[in-house]
Amino acid sequence: MGRAHGHKTRDRNKASLPQVPKNMKSDGIDVEFDRDLADHDDLEAMARSKAADERAKKRRK
Numbered sequence: 001m002g003r004a005h006g007h008k009t010r011d012r013n014k015a016s017l018p019q020v021p022k023n024m025k026s027d028g029i030d031v032e033f034d035r036d037l038a039d040h041d042d043l044e045a046m047a048r049s050k051a052a053d054e055r056a057k058k059r060r061k
Contacts, residue, residue: 002028 038046
């Protein structure tokens, strides 16, 4: 038995793993947010986050 004989199963397994599209992946963070309870810092953070998302989208294109 050569060295490659023991590695066949491991190498074949990588090709058969399912691939998840990027748009279906999530970061795992699930947070509820109520605008009525938001303070100035929360609203500022949301505005910064939105601006950063827009810059990232422009950079990807």
